[in-house]
Amino acid sequence: MKRDSGGWLASVVLHAVLIGLAVAAITPLVWLVLTALKPKADLATVFVTWDGLGRLGLHNFSELFAKHALLAWMLNSLFLACTQTVLTVLLACLGGFALAKHRFAGKRILLWIMLATMMLPAQAMLPASYELMWKLGWLNTWQAILVPCSVSVFGMLLFRGAFAAVPDELLQAARIDGAGEFRLWWDIAVPCVRPMIGAFSLLAFTGAWNAFIWPQVILSDSRSLTLPIAATALMGTAEGETNFGLVMAITVIGIAPVLVLFFALQRDFVAGLTSGAVKG
The missing domain is CATH 1.20.5 (Single alpha-helices involved in coiled-coils or other helix-helix interfaces)
Structure with a gap:
């Protein structure tokens, strides 16, 4: 009792x-x-x-649409976030498969270099990255955001752990049947790591959607701004004082897609992040 x-x-x-x-x-x-x-x-x-x-x-929302380029900001954020997510997941998936299932000279050294790059703060690379974009003539362009931000070492390591759980015998049997490396990756390995694809897609989209520092440095045209930059631009625009109603309204619009995507992918998010722990 x-x-x-x-x-x-x-x-x-x-x-x-x-x-x-x-x-x-x-x-x-x-x-x-x-x-x-x-x-x-x-x-x-x-x-x-x-x-x-x-x-x-909905006074603040209607004012955002009427007096500001809210629709353009939303479309900019949506395009950049979706495009960057697709590129990031694709490159991370390819890189993770190569690291998990292929042997090549210098693989261990490459892994150490990749880990070392994760220890560097992103802000420390801003001057060099900005100078590179300036020399390429990419300032105030979307490729200056998409190209550098679509490579994720963290994502490659996540997919490396997920692909490591795929049996080598399964891939070897497909090779004997004449399957090429791309077919091995696409038809056999990728279906085995679908939960990881969903989980990392959520992480990649959230990071791209909320990106602030690098887009603020690169983008200068008011029509090409993203929602996070536009939210800070609204601070102090109402005759020297901040209209927090507008700021909160654009913040609600900014977090809505992330919440919807999270609830849609929450099962894959948990399953994906734990799948890589099955095998080292």
């Missing part, structure tokens, strides 16, 4: 803690959405009163 009461009490405490953590995690998101729906006169209020509920609306 004591064991049952102790287990019941532990379950209640555990669920109470989990509910508290969930509320703490959701509260900022709810506050963000409510602030985006408030008119400018109610932005100073922390909580939404009963009288204020009737004034909630």
